[in-house]
Amino acid sequence: MQLDAVQSAAQEQFGKQSHRYGKGHILQNVDDVIAAASQMALPARAEVLDVATGAGHTGLYFAGLGHRVTLADIAQPMLDRVRETAAERGLQVTTRQHAAEQFPYAEASFDLVTCRVAPHHFSSPPDFIAEVARVLRPGGYFLLIDGSVFDDEPEAEAWLHQVEKLRDPSHNRLLSPRTWTQLCERSVLRVTSVELKEFKQPNLEWYFETANTPPDNRVAVRRLIETATDAVRRCCKVGVEEGKTVWWWPRLTLIARR
Numbered sequence: 724m725q726l727d728a729v730q731s732a733a734q735e736q737f738g739k740q741s742h743r744y745g746k747g748h749i750l751q752n753v754d755d756v757i758a759a760a761s762q763m764a765l766p767a768r769a770e771v772l773d774v775a776t777g778a779g780h781t782g783l784y785f786a787g788l789g790h791r792v793t794l795a796d797i798a799q800p801m802l803d804r805v806r807e808t809a810a811e812r813g814l815q816v817t818t819r820q821h822a823a824e825q826f827p828y829a830e831a832s833f834d835l836v837t838c839r840v841a842p843h844h845f846s847s848p849p850d851f852i853a854e855v856a857r858v859l860r861p862g863g864y865f866l867l868i869d870g871s872v873f874d875d876e877p878e879a880e881a882w883l884h885q886v887e888k889l890r891d892p893s894h895n896r897l898l899s900p901r902t903w904t905q906l907c908e909r910s911v912l913r914v915t916s917v918e919l920k921e922f923k924q925p926n927l928e929w930y931f932e933t934a935n936t937p938p939d940n941r942v943a944v945r946r947l948i949e950t951a952t953d954a955v956r957r958c959c960k961v962g963v964e965e966g967k968t969v970w971w972w973p974r975l976t977l978i979a980r981r
């Protein structure tokens with residue numbers, strides 16, 4: 724697998740941190756996935772691809788419903804964690820190591836492609852979308868859930884970008900709902916639903932630990948929080964609760980069909 728610098732950074736970062744994304748991680752709660760799935764009419768035994776699966780919370784949810792699921796990630800240790808969890812839960816799944824920008828699957832192979840809380844690491848969202856469109860069957864669904872930014876809020880966007888990049892240097896870019904919609908619609912995907920919801924980041928110090936943020940970067944993030952402008956505070960609701968620094972990310976749920 725030939726990787727560019729952004730992909731290599733993600734592979735290295737998540738390869739080291741794979742043990743932190745399973746039980747106890749805030750992504751273990753898949754209520755967002757369940758809500759989105761309720762808007763889809765999938766075949767009884769759908770072929771599902773979960774891209775950038777991490778510890779597998781999204782793909783394993785669909786495997787638990789009886790679908791045939793392939794869980795893919797750029798970092799092999801994440802896929803090792805997925806296999807352990809699938810075995811614990813008695814689920815049969817396939818794992819594949821590959822980048823989100825180039826898939827090793829034939830055209831029209833899947834009824835559903837999911838990707839949750841990962842595209843902000845991708846080096847090329849347009850290549851990712853082109854691959855999703857290529858491997859979906861006609862009528863197939865694309866579910867994208869990711870941290871996002873509000874359309875037309877450049878100050879909050881720049882702030883969130885700085886915070887995320889300092890916390891985890893493998894972060895690439897949060898895209899707005901409008902940008903994701905345009906990317907889909909430049910391909911053959913038709914967007915059927917776009918929702919921006921607030922998602923609480925409940926504890927800055929826990930968030931540093933999951934990414935093993937370097938000490939100097941932690942200092943820089945705390946400084947960005949102290950000096951956040953009114954526009955940032957309004958968009959991201961930065962605050963302190965019971966001694967913990969919290970903020971709210973805009974989180975995008977987009978559903979599209981091939």
Ligand SMILES: C[S@@+](CC[C@H](N)C(=O)[O-])C[C@H]1O[C@@H](n2cnc3c(N)ncnc32)[C@H](O)[C@@H]1O
Pocket residue numbers: 730733734737738744750751774775776777778779780781782795796797798801821822823824838839840841844845846
């Ligand atoms: C936060 S985790 C994903 C969470 C998971 N989807 C869930 O629902 O719990 C981010 C994952 O994206 C993967 N990743 C980052 N960049 C990638 C890329 N370009 N191609 C494939 N996987 C990538 C990382 O290895 C990591 O496992």
